[in-house]
Amino acid sequence: MLRVLGLDLGTEAVYRLMLEHPSWGVDRLAEALDTDRPTVARALDTLADLALLRSTETGDASGARRLVPPRAGLGALLERRQNELARTQLEIDASRAAVADLLSDYAALGRDPRDGVVERFRGAEAVQRLQTDLTGRARGELLALAPTTVSGGGPWEIDVPLHLDLLARGVRIRVLHLDSTAGTPERRRAVRRLARAGAEIRTLPSLPLHLRIADGTSATLPLDPDDPDRGAVLLREPGALTGLRALFTHLWDEAAPLPDADFEAGEPDAYSPQERALLRFLAEGLTDEAAARRLGISLRSERRMISGLSERFGAHSRFQLGLQAARSGLV
Secondary structure (H helix, E strand, O other): OOHHHOOOHHHHHHHHHHHHOOOOOHHHHHHHHOOOHHHHHHHHHHHHHOOOEEEOOOOOOOOOEEEOOHHHHHHHHHHHHHHHHHHHHHHHHHHHHHHHHHHHHHHOOOEEOOOOOEEEEEOHHHHHHHHHHHHHHOOOEEEEEEOOOOOOOOOOOOOHHHHHHHHHOOOEEEEEEEHHHOOOHHHHHHHHHHHHOOOEEEEEOOOOOOEEEEOOOEEEEEOOOOOHHHEEEEEOOHHHHHHHHHHHHHHHHHOEEOOHHHHOOOOHHHOOHHHHHHHHHHHOOOOHHHHHHHHOOOHHHHHHHHHHHHHHHOOOOHHHHHHHHHHOOOO
């Protein structure tokens, strides 16, 4: 129990026994603790180093020692330990500040110095660092215009693992991308992972430029929309952010829901009226028993239908099934 103050178990045992029997010598202590004399001697040296044991200063050659009263001795050790912890905390705080400065400097590589609300970054590597930093800082919402494939390289490509981590932390993600890229298998796999994790994805025939907006407080867009890898601009100007968010909202309202083909679930017409009704009941939160009763079928049949629909959608829960059905326009 006193290890944090510098007393190991053996030393603590000697200390406690000496408190009960202050007149006992080394041999008597060793016998009571069922240990040898050198072990007890080392424990006494440790207690002396910790100022819990003092020489009697009688002037004889026996080297007799006397315990310091526990309240004074242990109290001093506690105060010393508290001071050490306080210094350690100060060092940790200083290190945290240094790490923050380093990360800020890393993200700023390639940046042109400007005022705080508009910053420019030159080169593909600087753009990549900027996208990663902006995305990783999102806490509530991330909006993205992505007029390219979802994966395949380039500083503006969506980092799927990073976005999955944001979704897991409760960040709302909305992505607009081109429907002309819907046929690439790599993109379909990436979109499926994001959508199943909770990302909201819509498509448009064309998009004006790359854009990322994090929490409504920061936005990035290319210096040159025709050559987005050349550089990027980071905006924190409230007026510009309001305009960019309005642009995203307008495009989002005009966009089409993610086609259910991206989830390899077939066309909407491939679902019977009974299956559509079951999906609607799931979206409304009905239990299996209530849904089966509404459909006029057995609970076993209802669950068999859910299993089949889940397999077709690739869903792993009733919630995912209802969510994907809603995105596909089936409910």
